Amino acid sequence: MIRSHLLLMMMVCFSFFDASHFSYLMDVSVISEDDNEDDVRLVPNSADDAPRNTNSTQSTVGSSAASVPSRPVGRVVGIIKRNWNSYCGSLEPMPMPAGSGGVAHALFVSKDRRIPKIRIQTRQLGNLLNKRIIVAVDSWDVMSRYPSGHYVRTIGDIGDKETETEVVLIENDINTRPFSTQVLACLPPLPWTLSPEDVANPNRQDLRHVRVFSVDPPGCRDIDDALHCTPLPNGNFEVGVHIADVTNFVHPGTPLDEEASQRATSVYLVGQRIDMLPKPLTEDVCSLRADVERLAFSVIWEMTPDADIISSRYTKSVIKSCAAMSYVEAQARMDDSRLADPLTVDLRNLNSLAKIMRNRRCERGALTLASAEVKFEIDSETHDPLDIGIYQIREANQMIEEFMLAANVSVAEKILQHYPLCSLLRRHPSPTKEMLEPLLRTASSVGLNLDVSSSKALAESLDNAKRDDPYFNKLIRILATRCMTQV
Incomplete structure (x- = not known):
């Protein structure tokens, strides 16, 4: 038994x-x-x-x-145990009790509306009103409408930028603590350089002779992907996507590995980034910067001028990027008809292939959505936002996106081929009728008839949803994005 x-x-x-x-x-x-x-x-x-x-x-x-x-x-x-977490929120506005120097009862309202109000006792009610505070639950009496808890600490004033940012991080359980000494001890000594063992590794191909380059947002320091596009004698192209080989430095079971698995991902806020891995690793040792030798994982295709893939191969590699460009710089090169250097030609060839690949995806029913992509002009002293504008998407952005998608598809097919029982398919569920109702109602109010019978039908409807306002189509796509099921 x-x-x-x-x-x-x-x-x-x-x-x-x-x-x-x-x-x-x-x-x-x-x-x-x-x-x-x-x-x-x-x-x-x-x-x-x-x-x-x-x-x-x-x-x-x-x-x-x-x-x-x-x-x-x-x-x-x-x-086994209670899930008594700590919650961020504020005290419900209430009149100060007579003799406020004593113990006062108050109701705490969590920022997470799924959490019921929490009853607390405090001697400093006057200091806690209009503040974001953290409260922990202690118990829930069988006869009580509310759980009971206690005050933990004050975060800051309601509405303050730093306070509200910290609330977002706490509510989503984002680890913002500095990396520990044990984690930092797992990093290779700086400055890191390629060792003879790395080059001699029979499982790692030396691609330092290939004209590899990267295209990223301006000011990017952790360059984790790069590309190359080399014309072949038969008229085809050799196209490669190279991803920084972080696994060469993050070994299983180490404090660095454990910390990364707990953080799971890097978190990006408007003016702050919380890293999954320490900056010396992401911004130096693994960053695919120009004119330095770096370790990578590479997927390399032979493609026809019509973007048909003839063959694919996958390898660990050693690369040496010849240029680290921003989207604006790459776009300027492609648009300048006076330039005909090898790097610019490679960019134009990649862009031509990317356009074909994108059109082919859309013909198969790919749905292009949008989010509220904005950029802020920040005061250098106060770090307060001064102005806001729409982030411009160029052909260079779409080119990089297309080849990153293609690399993911190729690697997924390879994994499915060799490890079918361990492969997972990420599939977005179709939105329900109730989820689509706000989009259809808004579209109908401005005379649009959106066909939501399939992703291809919706994609075509969104393509045809145009007005004189250049931002109209963007707004409709943002509304469509909000109707989709999150996974």
């Missing part, structure tokens, strides 16, 4: 109230091995664990088990 119980023990999320609110305050339960049990209850005498809405839970579990006989069922026998 004990052995079977251990084998069948698992952790599940369980909500006693409205799932949209209270599941965030519960964490895990233990499921027993009694498959014939369809009731859900807590261990008696567990602190503030009185069952609520037991009957509705029973019927839900029972009906699910009846409709799907093979689905295992069980009963909750205990709460």
Whole structure:
């Protein structure tokens, strides 16, 4: 019995109230091995664990088990731990109690509207009003409408830029702490240079003779991708996408690997970036800067002038970029008819191929959406925004986007070929009728009839949604983006 119980023990999320609110305050339960049990209850005498809405839970579990006989069922026998998180928000406005020097009761309103109000006691109510504060939940009495918690700390004034930025980071559990000494100790010593072992590695191809270049936003320091486009004697092109080989420096099980896995991604704000990996690695050792030798992963195609892929190969590589350009610089080169140097010719060839690839994707039903891409003019002293403008998308931007997509598709096909059981398909679910309603209602109000029967039909409708205002089509695409299901 004990052995079977251990084998069948698992952790599940369980909500006693409205799932949209209270599941965030519960964490895990233990499921027993009694498959014939369809009731859900807590261990008696567990602190503030009185069952609520037991009957509705029973019927839900029972009906699910009846409709799907093979689905295992069980009963909750205990709460392993409570998911009492800390939350950012402010105190509900209220009159100051008489004799404000004593303990005052207040209701805390979280920025996350899914969280119920939290009752706290404080002696410094006057100092906490109009502030963003952090409150932690302690318990939830069975007879109480609200959970009880305690004040943790003050973030800052409501509406202050730095305060609200910190609230966003805390609410999304973004780790902003500096990298630890143990993590930094995993980095190679600077300045880093290519070693003879790297070049002699039979699994790494030496591509330093190839005319590789990068195109990125202005001021980019962590250049993680580069390209090349070399004409072949048969009239085709050899096109390569090269991605910085970070894995050469991030070894499994190290503090650096553990920290990166916890952070998961770099986070970009308007005036701040929180890195997944330390800057010495991303902005120096792995950055594919011009005129320095760097390690990369490369996918290399032979393409016809019509952008048909004849062959593909994948390799670890050593590259030496000849130029690190911004989108504006690359576009200026392509547009200047007086320039005919090899680098400019490579850019024009890539752009020609990218246009064909983009048109082909759109013909197959690819949906081009948009987001509110804006740029800010920032005061150099106060760092306050002075002006705002629309970020201009050029052919150079679309060229890079197209080849990054092509590289992802090729690598995905290679992974599927060799590891079919470990491959995952990312598929965006179709938006529901309710999700599309705001878009259709807005379009109808300005005389537009959007066909949402398929992605291709919607793409064609959006292409035809034009007015005299140059930003009109952009706004319609932004509305369409908001209707899509996020995954």
